[in-house]
Amino acid sequence: MPQPAAAENRGDGRNIVLIGPMGSGKSTVGAALARRLHRPHVDTDQFFVARHGPIPAYFSLHGEDAFRAEEEKIVAELIDSPRPSVISLGGGSVLSRRTRELLAEQLVVLLDLTVAQATQRLGDGSTRPILGSDPVQSWVRIYAEREQIYRDCADIVMSPDDEHIAVRVDTIVRALNTTFRRDHSA
Known part of the structure; x- marks a missing residue:
């Protein structure tokens, strides 16, 4: 059984924010990581749905620009919460300059995945309005456009x-311990 790690009892007050392309497991890994770290987990997409209803319906009615503006507000609100949390962002959240500025003060983890993994996880793409009628080809194009932004934001x-979720959580906790020690040894 793993011993409690320094990152699991962090006192630095920063959120741990998971970013990455659609299908990378941000929601699933975020929930497992939060349990491990004894922190709340919030998912910006779930928060959006609770506030505005289904994302495809909102997208259809208001368009992508309105969706992104609301998403940016939600990200800012969740990052500003007084209790450090694990926050799973929607895949396109990093497109906002304001969100990227806020991420600079957090611990950011990029969950990467391959095209083959994305293909398995996306299904027909019907719950992801930005993918359109050819989900895999759209995913490949969108990932190519966003990959450098993800990498630039990530610690x-x-x-x-x-x-495997447990492997990802263990790897993140080890990396957080290293990052935490490095950040506080200077």
Whole structure:
């Protein structure tokens, strides 16, 4: 049984924010990581749905620009919460300059994945309005457009090789311990 790690009892007050492309497991890994770290978990997409209803319906009615503006507000609100949390962002959240500025003050983990993994996880893409009628090809294009932004925001990059949730959580906790020590030894 693993011993409690320094990152699990962090006192630095920063959120741990999971970013990455659609299908990378941000919600699933975020929930497991939060349990491990004894922190709340919040998912910006779930928060959006609770406030505004289903994302595809909102997208259809108001368009992507309105969706992104509301998403940016939700991200800012959740990051500003007084209790450090694990926050799973929607795949396009990093497109906002304001969100990227806020992320600079957090511990950011990029969950990467391969096209083959994305293909398995996306299904028909019907719950992801930005994917359109060819989900895989759209995902490949969107990921290519966003990959450098994800990497620029990330303090820790999770390899797609670590697919199992428990392995990802263990790897993130080890990386957080290293990052925490490095950040506070200067």
